[in-house]
Amino acid sequence: MTSSSDRSPAVDVQSPKTYEVRTYGCQMNVHDSERLSGLLEDAGYVRAPEGSDGDADVVVFNTCAVRENADNRLYGNLGRLAPRKASRPGMQIAVGGCLAQKDRDTIVKKAPWVDVVFGTHNIGKLPVLLERARVQEEAQVEIAESLEAFPSTLPTRRESAYAAWVSISVGCNNTCTFCIVPALRGKEKDRRTGDILAEIEALVGEGVSEITLLGQNVNAYGSDIGDREAFSKLLRACGTIEGLERVRFTSPHPRDFTDDVIAAMAETPNVMPQLHMPLQSGSDTVLKAMRRSYRQERYLGIIEKVRAAMPDAAISTDIIVGFPGETDEDFEQTMHVVREARFTNAFTFQYSKRPGTPAATMEDQIPKEVVQARYERLVALQEEISWEENKKQVGRTLELMVAEGEGRKDGTTHRLSGRAPDNRLVHFTKPDQDVRPGDVVTVEITYAAPHHLLAEGAVLDVRRTRAGDAWEKRNAAEAAKPAGVMLGLPRIGAPEPLPVASGSGCGCD
Numbered sequence: 001m002t003s004s005s006d007r008s009p010a011v012d013v014q015s016p017k018t019y020e021v022r023t024y025g026c027q028m029n030v031h032d033s034e035r036l037s038g039l040l041e042d043a044g045y046v047r048a049p050e051g052s053d054g055d056a057d058v059v060v061f062n063t064c065a066v067r068e069n070a071d072n073r074l075y076g077n078l079g080r081l082a083p084r085k086a087s088r089p090g091m092q093i094a095v096g097g098c099l100a101q102k103d104r105d106t107i108v109k110k111a112p113w114v115d116v117v118f119g120t121h122n123i124g125k126l127p128v129l130l131e132r133a134r135v136q137e138e139a140q141v142e143i144a145e146s147l148e149a150f151p152s153t154l155p156t157r158r159e160s161a162y163a164a165w166v167s168i169s170v171g172c173n174n175t176c177t178f179c180i181v182p183a184l185r186g187k188e189k190d191r192r193t194g195d196i197l198a199e200i201e202a203l204v205g206e207g208v209s210e211i212t213l214l215g216q217n218v219n220a221y222g223s224d225i226g227d228r229e230a231f232s233k234l235l236r237a238c239g240t241i242e243g244l245e246r247v248r249f250t251s252p253h254p255r256d257f258t259d260d261v262i263a264a265m266a267e268t269p270n271v272m273p274q275l276h277m278p279l280q281s282g283s284d285t286v287l288k289a290m291r292r293s294y295r296q297e298r299y300l301g302i303i304e305k306v307r308a309a310m311p312d313a314a315i316s317t318d319i320i321v322g323f324p325g326e327t328d329e330d331f332e333q334t335m336h337v338v339r340e341a342r343f344t345n346a347f348t349f350q351y352s353k354r355p356g357t358p359a360a361t362m363e364d365q366i367p368k369e370v371v372q373a374r375y376e377r378l379v380a381l382q383e384e385i386s387w388e389e390n391k392k393q394v395g396r397t398l399e400l401m402v403a404e405g406e407g408r409k410d411g412t413t414h415r416l417s418g419r420a421p422d423n424r425l426v427h428f429t430k431p432d433q434d435v436r437p438g439d440v441v442t443v444e445i446t447y448a449a450p451h452h453l454l455a456e457g458a459v460l461d462v463r464r465t466r467a468g469d470a471w472e473k474r475n476a477a478e479a480a481k482p483a484g485v486m487l488g489l490p491r492i493g494a495p496e497p498l499p500v501a502s503g504s505g506c507g508c509d
Contacts (some may be wrong), residue, residue, distance in 0.1 A: 019058040109137070176292060207470020
């Protein structure tokens with residue numbers, strides 16, 4: 001019989017604290033959320049299971065401020081969490097992003113149960129602010145006025161094993177009257193080209209085969225370092241990186257879309273034949289009121305040059321309907337550009353007042369019913385064009401990068417999904433052999449719908465890739481871990497596609 005002194009002391013094993021990050025807005029916010037997740041995991045937190053819906057120990061809201069009702073949405077969500085937080089001692093809530101940068105102290109006044117408020121320039125401070133709030137038992141509000149560290153220098157929890165965002169700049173030098181982003185994210189600041197390429201090479205070394213260059217005004221890259229051809233040079237440099245199969249970028253601005261960029265796209269094999277080029281309006285009068293520095297003729301000229309250099313390029317756009325002062329004739333000019341440009345798809349937005357922007361106080365705000373009627377006409381036209389353009393793909397043989405999470409009905413239809421080089425979504429028949437996300441398959445397109453393609457025949461070829469190996473390795477490592485222990489490995493799935501037409505994307509480029 002052993003005495004009490006012979007027994008090992010009891011060990012209090014505590015489960016690691018869990019976190020959840022809720023993201024609103026544009027791709028920049030999505031990328032920032034990967035950094036926030038990486039910071040939290042670096043500090044010892046683990047990601048809450050999917051569907052936890054506020055049951056995590058730390059809930060972070062990464063907010064957007066470009067829609068009129070953005071604050072209502074945030075405070076509604078915060079209100080729903082208030083009773084849950086009151087019943088769970090130790091739970092913390094943090095609010096960051098553009099709305100936090102804008103509203104600052106207002107957030108904790110309206111929602112005093114919030115523990116941390118941080119801005120767009122100091123996301124790296126989140127773990128420290130959470131700990132300080134816990135120790136001092138009071139809300140921590142810290143908003144930096146300028147960038148403290150370029151986001152890509154921070155830890156990350158990538159959302160994909162085979163595709164990655166790579167931020168090349170932050171901020172914006174434009175003064176569009178409908179957009180508050182420059183006021184919240186500051187003037188454009190470019191990364192050194194060498195740092196960008198080093199990050200891409202490191203990602204490729206981990207198995208990534210597709211990267212998306214990211215910037216608020218991505219093709220203005222170089223203005224901060226005094227080289228107007230820096231972006232086209234960067235695209236060409238990406239073409240020299242062995243193992244990098246696909247390069248994309250978002251979002252450019254027509255003002256900075258020069259001939260050397262078109263040439264670089266056409267002449268660099270791994271730069272994909274896809275372009276997202278925001279239009280916003282087809283009316284020169286409205287474009288002037290928006291402080292957009294191009295006009296209809298310039299915009300259509302860019303589209304013509306892109307199509308001449310890359311006949312199969314898929315071109316998408318952003319359009320705002322109902323900007324203050326927009327007349328019926330102005331709207332018809334937008335419809336004219338849509339017919340001429342024949343976009344693969346368009347992300348259309350009904351004008352919404354962005355608090356703090358010049359457009360919010362302009363006269364001649366358009367009645368809701370007029371905006372709605374114009375919006376419906378535009379959507380119907382674009383739907384027709386999208387379907388017609390997709391039908392041209394029937395009979396073509398395409399290489400697809402296999403994706404995960406993009407085909408909601410794949411399980412019931414026994415299909416898989418992938419992205420064509422031009423980023424069209426294709427659902428294809430599941431082959432007999434094993435196919436992993438990140439692998440490449442060759443298929444023949446048999447049917448077209450407005451927003452996707454089908455390849456209903458047998459897969460013509462399967463190419464197993466290093467990206468597929470990376471997905472398999474990470475998936476196996478995650479599955480092998482004991483229940484309740486996580487290593488912060490990336491969740492499987494490609495970066496989210498561009499915002500849907502009715503979503504909350506900025507549409508501000």
